[in-house]
Amino acid sequence: xxxxxxxxxxxxxxxxxxxxxxxxxxxxxxxxxxxxxxxxxxxxxxxxxxxxxxxxxxxxxxxxxxxxxxxxxxxxxx
Numbered sequence: 001x002x003x004x005x006x007x008x009x010x011x012x013x014x015x016x017x018x019x020x021x022x023x024x025x026x027x028x029x030x031x032x033x034x035x036x037x038x039x040x041x042x043x044x045x046x047x048x049x050x051x052x053x054x055x056x057x058x059x060x061x062x063x064x065x066x067x068x069x070x071x072x073x074x075x076x077x078x
Contacts, residue, residue, distance in 0.1 A: 016064075
């Protein structure tokens with residue numbers, strides 16, 4: 001979902017992919033991998049607290065919210 005068609009931007013998304021993987025219940029353990037490894041669930045907040053200070057973070061948060069909405073729409077359709 002996050003890598004472009006020619007797969008030239010994989011390295012940019014590795015942290016996000018790792019987060020997504022660790023935030024999904026594993027079929028064998030019936031638990032989140034991050035909960036098993038770190039004894040806590042990952043934080044999922046994309047709200048920016050200080051406006052204007054972190055421009056790149058704001059862009060990233062907006063992009064993630066947009067992608068989440070797209071995925072949700074696709075899931076509802078299917």
